[in-house]
Amino acid sequence: MAWNEPGNNGKDKDPWGSGGGGGRRGDDQGPPDIDELIKNLGKKFNGLFGGKGGSGSSGSGSGGGAGASAGLLGGLVVLAVVVWAAMGFYTVDEAERGVVLRFGELRDEVVMPGLRWNPPLIDDVQKVNVSRVNTRSYSNDMLTTDENIVTVSLSVQYIVQDPVQYVVRVRDPQSGLDQAVESAIRHVVGGTTMDRVLTQGRADVAAEVRERAQSYMENYQTGIMVTQVNVENAQPPVAVQGAFDDVIRAREDEQRVQNQALAYANRVIPEARGEAQRIIEQANAYRDEVVARAEGEAYRFEQLLTEYRVSPEVTRERIYIDAIQEVLRNSSKVLIDVEGGNNMMFLPLDRMMQQAGTGAMGNNVTSLQLNNQQLRELADQVSRELSAQSTTDRSRTQMPARGPR
Template identity: 75%
Template sequence: MAWNEPGNKGNDNDPWGSGGGGRGGDQGPPDLDEVLRKLNKRLGGLFGRKGGGSSGSSGGSGSSAGLAGIIVVVAAIAWAASGFYTIDEAERGVVMRFGELRPEVVMPGLRWNPPLIDSVEKVNVSRVNTRSYSNDMLTTDENIVTVAVSTQYVVEDPIDYTIQVRDPQLGLDQAIESAVRHVVGGTTMDQVLTQGRAQVAAEIRERAQSYMETYGTGIMITQVNVENAQPPEAVQAAFDDVIRAREDEQRAQNQALAYANRVIPEARGEAQRIIEQANAYRDEVVNRAEGEASRFDQLLVEYQQAPQVTRERLYIDAIEGVLANASKVLIDAEGSNNMMYLPLDRLMQQTGNSQSGSGAGSRLQLNDQQIRDIADQLSSQLNNQSSFDRSRSSQTSTRRP
C-alpha cells in the first residue's frame, strides 16, 4: 500500500517525514512557500543578507528575490559558457573588443573570450582559394583576344585581411583585371596565344601581388594561370589559317634543318676521306721514291762489284716487266734462227669459247688445267720445231762433199 493512500495512518514511509512518526497526521506535500523561504535564507547567507521575519509580506518578497538570484546565476553561467570556442589548425582568430582591434592573433585550440565584449573573426590561412577572370583584351599590335585567367591565393595576414579592406576578394578581382589589362596591352597577340603564356602569367602575378601589398589586403597570390587565350569568334577561322601557315613554315624549317644535318656530316666525311686518300697517296709516292732511291744505291754498289752480271739481271727484270703485260710471246729456240710465236690471246680465247660452249661462266680465268693445256701445246710445238731443225741439219751435212 502506498504511503499516501487512505487508511495508512500508521505507516512511517512518509518521504517528507523526518522520523518514524512523520508529521503527525498531515500526509500532503511540503509547502512551496516554505521551500522558497529556505532557499532564500541560504541565498541570503551567500550574499550577506540576514533572513527576515515570518510574516506573509516578507515571505513573498523573499521568494521573488530568491527567484531573481537564481535567474542571475543561471544567466551568468550561460554567459560564461557561451564564451568558449575552438580555433581549428588551419585557422587563426582576430579579436575585436568593443570594436577595437586586439593586436594578438588567436592560435589554434580551445579558447575563451568574454561574450558581448569580444568578437572573434575566424580566418582560414591554409586553404588555397581560387578566383577566375575572363574578358576581351586589346594587345599592343591592336588585336583583340579573349583571355581567361585563374588565380590561386592564400591569406597571409589574417589581421590585414579582416581589417584593412572591406571586401578583400573584390579588391583581388579588380587587381587581377588591372594587371591582366596592363600586361596583355603591352604584349603582342602571338605571344599571348602561343609560346608567351607562361611569361604573361608570371608578369600578371607579380603586378597583382604588388597591388595586394599596396592595398594591405593580407593576401598572397601563389599562382596565376592563363587558362585560355583565343581570338574573337568572328576572326577565329582566319586566325586558324594563320596558325596552320605558321606551323607549315616551322615544319619546312625543321625539314631543312634535318636535311642540312644529314648532308653536312656526309660532306664533311667525304672531304675528310679525300684528304686522307691524298695523304696516303702522298706517303705512298714518297715512300716508293725513297725505296727506289735506296734500291738504286744498292744496285750501284752491286754494279760496281760485277757490272756484267748486274746489267744482265737488270735486262731480265725489265723484259719480265714488259712481257708480263703482253698477250703475245716470241721465244728464241736454241740452235735455230727462227723465233717461236705463242698467241696467248688466241689460246685463251679458244679456251674461253670451249668453256662457254660447255655451260661454264662467261668470266675468263686460267685455271690449272688450262695452264697445263697451254704448256702441252708449247711443248709439242717445241718438239716439232726441234725435229724440223735436226732434219734440216742432217740434210745439209749429207749435201756437203
C-alpha cells in the same frame, strides 16, 4: 475548510494575504477579482524597485511579496550569467585562426586551434581559414601592344597568409584581389604582342601577372598570398578566329619544314664530312706512298750506280734483262727461238685462250683460266715439239739420195 467556503466566518486568510478577500469588501466570500490581483502584483514590483506600494496592502503582505520577487530576480540574473558564459565557448579548427576584436579594438594575440572562451557581447571573434586554397576566375577582352584585341581567361589561386591583415586592414579583401588581378593582367597583356599571348608566351604572362598581383596585395596589406595564376584560354575575337587559325597552322607548317630541313642537314653533313676526311686520308696515304717509292728508287739507283762503277758490263746486262722482264711480264704473247734458223715463232696465247674459252662455253664450261706455271709448261711443251720437228727435218735433209739400181 477553504477560506471561501460557507461557515468559515472569515477565520482563514486568503492566499493573497488580505484578511477578508482579495478584491472585495464586506462579509461575502467570493473569488478575488483578476484585475485587482494584477494591480496588486504591479504595486509590489513597483515597491521592490523603489516605487510606492498600494494602499490596500498590509505591511506583512508587502514584506513577503518583496522577498519572493527578489529571489525570483536573483535566479533570473544567475541564469542569465550562466547563459552568457556558455555563449562564450567556441572551437577553432586546425586550419583556422581567430582574430579577436574587443569593443572594436584589435587584440594582439591570434587565437590558435582548440577550444577557446571569450566574453560574448564584449569580444568579437572572427575565424579565418589559412590553409584552404581559394580560386577565382577572370575573363575579359584586352588590347595588346600591337593594337589587337584578345580574349584572355585565367584562374587565380590564393591563400590567406596573415589573418589579422585580412580581417582588419581592408574592408573587402576579395574585392581588392579582383581589382589587383584585373589591373595586373591588363598591364601585362597591354605590354605584350598578340602572338606571344596566343602561343608560347602564356606561361610568361601568367608568371608576370602573379608577381604583379602579389606586389599589389603586399602594398594593400590584405594578408593574401597569390600562389598560382593559370592562363586557361587566350584567343582572338570570334569574328577573326578563322584567319588566326590559318596563321597558326601556317606557322606550325613552317616550323615542321624547318625541323625536317634540320634533320636532313644533320644526316647529310656528317656523311659529307666523313667522305671529305676519307679523301684527305687517301690523299695523304698516296702522298706518303709516292714519296716513299721515290726515296726507295733513288736509293736503289744510288746502289746500282755503285755497282755499275765496279762492273759496267755485268750491270748493263742485268739492267737490260730486268727491263725486258718488266716489259714482257704482262704480255700474253710468247716468242720462241727456233734452233737452226733466224726466224722466231710467235704464239698468240691470248687468241688461243679466247678460242678455248669460246669452245668451253659451247660445252657448258664457264671459263678457262691459266696461271703462270701452266703457261710455262705449255711453252716448254711447244718448244720441245718444235725442237723435235726441227731435228727430224735436218736428218731428212742430210740423208744421201739413192740412185736406181
